[in-house]
Amino acid sequence: MTVPHTGCKLPLSRRAGWMTPPCARVAIKMCVLRHRATSLPTKEDMFDSLSDKLQGALEGLKGQGKLTEADVERAAREIRLALLEADVNFKVVKEFVSKVKERALGAEVLESLTPAHQFVKIVSDELTALMGATSTKLSFSPRPPTVIMMVGLQGSGKTTTCGKLASFLQKQGKSPALIAGDVYRPAAIEQLKTLGRQLDVPVYDEGDQVDPVDIARNGVAWARETGRDVAIIDTAGRLHIDERLMDELVRIRSQVKPHNILLVVDAMTGQDAVNVAQQFQEKVQFDGVVLTKLDGDARGGAALSVKAVTGRPIKFASTGEKLDSFDYFHPDRMASRILGMGDMLSLVERAQGAVDEKKALELEKKLRKSQFTFEDFLDQLEQVRKMGSLQSILGMIPGLSAGKLKNLQVDDRAFDRIQAIIHSMTSEERRHPEVINGSRRRRIAAGSGSDIQAVNQLLNQFKQMQKMMKQLGSGKMPKNPFQMMGM
């Protein structure tokens, strides 16, 4: 058969044993890379979540007991594409896909799962296994200070990460010190000192004219004398092929014998991540990886490659400019992210941390009585905001990642405006919005620094929300929870 599309004139038949007419359209779109050119997808579907795509590829299979070879083949190609687009190294992809195929073939489809889910589960399990099943912690020396040395390429975020790690350790009751060993980049020392001031962590430096090896040795001695229990050494960013600088790292390592060497890797790194990691591994034998800039929309496939190739675990994940956006790395969540399945676990955890249970119970009661007021709304808004920026929360919801989020840009300041309007209402108005007449609206608008249109809009949205809440109270779920927020 030939493809009824423009562009590719090559007969697909000679390589297309797997294709059958009913699924041809889907299959062409997603299969072997080249075939995709026959119906180039828009960017939007390119970043559709993998689970969506698999859903499409395997739909109609529900009820069948087993995944057939053709199904698996089709889904495997999809996985390959998703992993490549997530920047997982192509060799790792190859191995991985063949392993998944093997496991998926003939696997029993569990009663509760669709074949697509089953397949995603296999992939997710395998990915998690590949990244290390559990998160790994730092090793602390019984004789303080514990020395941690940070290494990595330029611009991967070493200096910022030093600050974040210090802040993280501080919260765990440690008293860290920072050592400024990057004497090459202009103002790197200044940057570390600024971070130190913000965190109230002492920073050791000897200016930029001294050998970093001496700075490291002196710095660790100074940390010991001043009673700090962790010493974090910042080093200059370097290319993995720069032998002079790599040697410098080796000298620092043999001089101060760090207990942990952490390689800082930018989540946006492409296929070269493997080379970088291998070179650093060869020269300085790092113990673990810090994955930075995870707050962008990068899938972070580099993480997977690094673990697969060097066997060293990802220990920390860093996500933002703020000093507290730093945490242990969770392989299972990363697996979901790479596959574009959102990060439900993280979301659940954040929600558990932020939402006051008692208030939630009260709210539920009110819902049943349909007495949802502006005060409750304000409460809810504040609880949601405690969970982090709305954008980051939305990013964690499966099926809402990347492409879709682009069309749903949420400005956190919109929340500020809503809050301001509600704050400008009297408590009577908040409890009984129906009393808000024209003159009250004018007053509220003036008080909140917005305009009448904005007030009207909020009141309308609130009315809709109350309706929706009534349905919710009576057991009928609204189709789209975001409609409640007027989005």
Add this chain to the structure above:
Amino acid sequence: MSYNWAEVFRGVDAAAAVGPLATREERKRGWFRQLREGLTKSRKALQDQFSSILLDKFDEDLWERVEEALIYADVGVDTTISIVQRLEQAANAGGIADATQFLSVLRAISAEHFCAADTRIDVTAQPAVILMAGVNGTGKTTTIGKIAWHLKELGKEPLLVAGDTFRAAAVEQLTEWGRRVGCEVVRHDHGSDPGAVAYDGIAAARARGADVVIIDTAGRLHTQVNLMRELEKIERVVKKQIPEAPHETLLTIDATTGQNGLIQARLFKEAVNVSGVVLTKMDGTAKGGIALAISHELDVPIKLIGTGETLDALQPFDAAGFTELLFDESLLQG
């Protein structure tokens, strides 16, 4: 590659150059060799990929390997598809007889995938305004230092604007570059409004007769809506003073970036009028293939390549030379 820096800028009079342009020729050869050595070292895997390709006949397996080689160079799925399809057509038409020919056809086809727009940097206006943007850690400030140094050597008076008021010590870093280059830096306090710094920068350039204003901005992830709006605002502030400005908006992309680079470029382009890409940190990486994807899919010219930390480690971009580096002869040796 074209190495004469006077040709890199539109609006520069080569005769007025004060720097040692004559010695540049020699240095370039050194640079080329150095870059290639670096690349050779880190591209073992790519070599393996190709050496196994080139001895084979044209079959399914071969095309898949070519695909993988391109993917490995971070060229990305869609651009890879497009290149391999054209390669296949060339092969089917009998245009590829041996491995050497294969390589040269691959290079030519890849080079054609770069956006064909003018790769020169326009500094004809007085003052000309260059706005630098990019994700954190891609080398904006360093690139600014290098561009300023070249302009100075070519007899233009640059003025730097410290618009990154966010990152700790970013202002100091730019000031240090200003000191090395010997040009003025307009700065405000840490945490102040970058739009205001940009405004003052242009006013200062006018008052003091500077030729080129280069505005540094804070690194921002393209997904941070508010920060992208801030960037739009800086552009607006500049436009209010000089309607045609910024005359260049350069986006720095780290050559080690993977497929995310494409999304970065797309979103930055949506926010501000990106006129060209500076591919940074090309020393030591086998790739920079993402530049090909960006240029091809978003129709933006690559204008400069950054190759290291030193002041002169910045090269004008040339598609033919770039693809030669991306797929060089060493690939033919097993």
